[in-house]
Amino acid sequence: MTTNNRANFGTKLGAILAAAGSAVGLGNIWRFPYMAGEHGGAAFILIYLGCVLLFGAPIMMAEFVIGRHSQSNTARAYQKLAPGTQWRWVGRMGVLAGFLILSYYSVVSGWTLEYICAAGLGHFADKGPADFVNLYNNFVGNPWIPVLWAVAFLLITHFIVVKGVEKGIERSSKLMMPLLFLLLLVLAVCALLLPGAGRGIEFLMKPDFSKVNGSVLLSAMGQAFFSLSLGMGCMCTYASYFKPNTNLPKTALSVSLIDTSVAILAGLIIFPAAFAVGIQPDQGPGLLFVTLPNVFQQAFGHVPFIASLLAVMFYILLALAALTSTISLHEVVTAYLHEEFRLSRGKAARMVTGGCIVLGTLCSLSLGVGRDYTLAGMTLFDLFDFVTAKLMLPLGGLFIALFAGWYLDKKLLRDELTNHGALRLPVYGLILFLLKFVAPIGIAFVFINELKLL
Numbered sequence: 001m002t003t004n005n006r007a008n009f010g011t012k013l014g015a016i017l018a019a020a021g022s023a024v025g026l027g028n029i030w031r032f033p034y035m036a037g038e039h040g041g042a043a044f045i046l047i048y049l050g051c052v053l054l055f056g057a058p059i060m061m062a063e064f065v066i067g068r069h070s071q072s073n074t075a076r077a078y079q080k081l082a083p084g085t086q087w088r089w090v091g092r093m094g095v096l097a098g099f100l101i102l103s104y105y106s107v108v109s110g111w112t113l114e115y116i117c118a119a120g121l122g123h124f125a126d127k128g129p130a131d132f133v134n135l136y137n138n139f140v141g142n143p144w145i146p147v148l149w150a151v152a153f154l155l156i157t158h159f160i161v162v163k164g165v166e167k168g169i170e171r172s173s174k175l176m177m178p179l180l181f182l183l184l185l186v187l188a189v190c191a192l193l194l195p196g197a198g199r200g201i202e203f204l205m206k207p208d209f210s211k212v213n214g215s216v217l218l219s220a221m222g223q224a225f226f227s228l229s230l231g232m233g234c235m236c237t238y239a240s241y242f243k244p245n246t247n248l249p250k251t252a253l254s255v256s257l258i259d260t261s262v263a264i265l266a267g268l269i270i271f272p273a274a275f276a277v278g279i280q281p282d283q284g285p286g287l288l289f290v291t292l293p294n295v296f297q298q299a300f301g302h303v304p305f306i307a308s309l310l311a312v313m314f315y316i317l318l319a320l321a322a323l324t325s326t327i328s329l330h331e332v333v334t335a336y337l338h339e340e341f342r343l344s345r346g347k348a349a350r351m352v353t354g355g356c357i358v359l360g361t362l363c364s365l366s367l368g369v370g371r372d373y374t375l376a377g378m379t380l381f382d383l384f385d386f387v388t389a390k391l392m393l394p395l396g397g398l399f400i401a402l403f404a405g406w407y408l409d410k411k412l413l414r415d416e417l418t419n420h421g422a423l424r425l426p427v428y429g430l431i432l433f434l435l436k437f438v439a440p441i442g443i444a445f446v447f448i449n450e451l452k453l454l
């Protein structure tokens with residue numbers, strides 16, 4: 001695939017599913033539940049939904065407009081649309097954010113491979129809640145095994161990106177997304193039937209607004225950007241492969257809806273399961289990896305074969321969901337190096353993979369042998385997560401909203417959103433209002449409130 005001869009996603013559904021493939025990933029099934037768990041549950045989720053509607057969907061439309069109109073990688077896109085201005089830094093910051101996210105995202109993606117093997121080899125049989133906590137802690141603290149899995153995951157991503165991704169991404173997304181959804185539904189039903197699941201539902205549904213502070217707002221906003229793959233040009237890059245007749249507003253809404261439903265479904269599995277077995281929901285990144293094996297054991301433990309089979313299937317799908325996301329992250333950085341520095345695609349991809357292996361290894365070690373090396377009280381893993389999801393992505397989103405709402409020619413914006421008048425768009429005024437005022441002011445407010453910038 002070269003960007004001079006840009007390929008298209010074959011069908012409209014393919015375009016939606018490829019973008020949804022980037023959006024749906026560990027962010028929904030791993031990060032969303034533990035973030036919600038750490039920040040009090042229902043109130044966090046309501047704020048999250050507000051962020052998706054008010055900031056996420058319009059900013060995704062803006063990224064789509066920028067990408068499809070410029071037909072280039074995210075850094076070049078700003079140079080084309082705003083030549084000779086400083087806007088190009090928005091694209092460059094996005095590329096850096098993508099590189100950092102890919103580094104620590106690969107570590108967690110690697111964990112899914114370990115859990116596929118552990119489930120397949122029957123290591124979950126006869127285990128109880130406390131065993132799963134130990135299993136997880138021993139595993140992530142091990143200096144070698146998680147690093148090797150992360151490297152393996154990066155190499156798989158590398159291989160696919162180098163091969164060219166259109167057919168692969170589109171086809172596999174079409175197959176996997178419905179399957180993942182179905183399996184999540186089955187698991188949600190199982191989790192809801194566990195004795196004691198009720199407290200989990202309550203945690204999800206009954207907001208306690210007394211817990212809401214600046215940190216909760218920032219976390220919910222960061223989660224919205226992370227989960228929707230926004231703020232760093234990922235959706236912009238994908239939109240450059242959209243056809244001229246792709247309906248941008250509708251695609252953005254569909255992707256947001258799919259992404260949010262998957263996150264809520266994951267919550268419906270994990271909280272009832274956690275409360276049912278007495279695991280606290282605020283235990284951080286290990287939540288998914290501790291509660292889920294429990295659901296399989298508790299619900300199907302009397303038929304070990306079924307329990308293992310479902311667990312293996314679930315972790316395979318999780319790994320594949322993560323893979324469609326790592327591909328999209330890798331692609332953003334590779335396309336940038338390839339086009340801007342005249343490197344061959346292969347060489348660009350090798351540099352990205354090599355860099356991520358080094359940083360990913362350090363992130364992984366920072367959860368075990370290196371846990372004492374902290375900066376501002378955070379391990380390297382947490383630091384990468386904080387700097388990208390809570391700073392770079394919302395900041396990128398802020399600039400993208402300003403760019404589309406204020407800088408960009410309104411005729412261009414309207415033409416792209418309506419496919420040159422072919423689509424009716426009664427909410428155009430609303431979208432523009434959200435991009436011009438609501439998103440920038442809202443994001444700035446959350447920043448100022450939490451980071452005490454003023």
Ligand code: TRP
Pocket residue numbers: 022023024025026027028101225226227228229230231232234325326328329393
């Ligand atoms: N959205 C993906 C997830 O939820 C992760 C991801 C892919 C991402 N591309 C991104 C996050 C770009 C931020 C920016 O797992």
